Amino acid sequence: MSTSALELKDIYKSFDSGSKQVLDGLSFTVAENEFVSIIGPSGSGKTTLFQLIGGLEKPTSGEVWISGKPTTGSRGHIAYMPQQASLMPWRSVAANIELALQVAGVERKASGIAAREWLDRIGLLEYADSYPHVLSGGMQQRVSFLRALLSPQPLMLLDEPFGALDALTRQQMQRWLMEIWEQNKRSVLLVTHSIEEALLLSDRIMVLSSAPAVLLEEIEVPFARPRSPQLWKEPLFNELKQQIQDLLQ
Template sequence: MTAPALELKEIRKSFDAGRKNVLNGLSLTVAENEFVSIVGPSGSGKTTLFQLIGGLEQPTGGEIWIDGKQVTGSRGHISYMPQQASLMPWRSVSANIELALGIAGMERKEAGRQAREWLDRIGLAEYADSYPHVLSGGMQQRVSFLRALLSPQTLMLLDEPFGALDALTRQQMQQWLMSIWEQNKRSVLLVTHSIEEALLLSDRILVLSSAPAVILEEIIVPFARPRSPQLWREPLFNELKQQIHELLQ
């Protein structure tokens, strides 16, 4: 039996010498090639959870396992896409992608070839030699996601990746991410404040309580893949949206 891409076992986290509890015995798994989303109220510990998985913080209690190995408190086991694209401004768009491939051990010439091939696949071939500042916010996030997708780690953490985009661009990016992920599946844990985004993209949704956070409910998303762009029109979509909204109240 294949080990989960990610397994959290009774994760606890407190600050201020134990006076502020943020996570209260949180356990979850992400299976191989599964897309899982976490939704929860502001201040429920979603960002702290990502810092723990990435090894930037130590849990107060519990264990973190990635690909069957205990990695609690250690770094380098995940690829990460932040809220802002965080592309290196002094590197061209292609060079930003080549860096991820180089870290994965790819020879420089092949990394350059593949970077341009992938930029062509996502519709940004004409920007390969441009610098990130000439790209729109949505374009920058495409490059940021591609960089995470091509990193060697099997687990991707997406931290509100479209939160800074306007509503129309965000909707377009959700559709784009869904199509790219369905063609090139990886294990993904997404943090989002958007219930619609979670329903559109995910296989499962974990609803967190306010801090100290526990999982209130796990919702298995019943919609077949590939997902329809008109999914939000379905009555069940809106029923689930309302159910999650009520849990977050």
């Protein structure tokens, strides 16, 4: 049996000495190289769940296992891409990528070459020597995603990575992320408020209730990969979208 990238075992979390119950017994797994999305109402506890998985918070009860090891309450086991790109403003774009590669164990000299190859692959080679503030929001998110992708931890957590982008840029980023991920598979857990985004990108979707959050439904997304950007035209896409919308009502 292969080990899961992530296993959550009956996670409960409350704040304010138990008076605020947020997570109410969550259990699910993310398989190796699987792309799983979490959808749930605002305030249902999604970011709290990420903080538990990342070890920044401890569950009231329950366990977090990453790559087959118990990691509850301990840090350093995940790659994290926050909602706002968090690049180091005093380092050039290339130097931001080089650092991620060096942290992953690539030697200094090789990291310089690899960083430029990666920037070329994501269409940003001409910005290699620029500083992050010169990039548009979408470009910064591409670099931020690349940094998470290149970091050594096998599990990536993406907390609404495209939430701050305009609709068109967001769509372009979704396609771009899908292509990069299909060529460089990693285990991903993505929080999103967009049902379309979840259907386009994921292998499975976890639908959470409002707080205290329980798993309402786990939906297998049956579309073959590589996925077409025209997926939304398929009847099954719209059926699943409706099903998730109904769950969230």
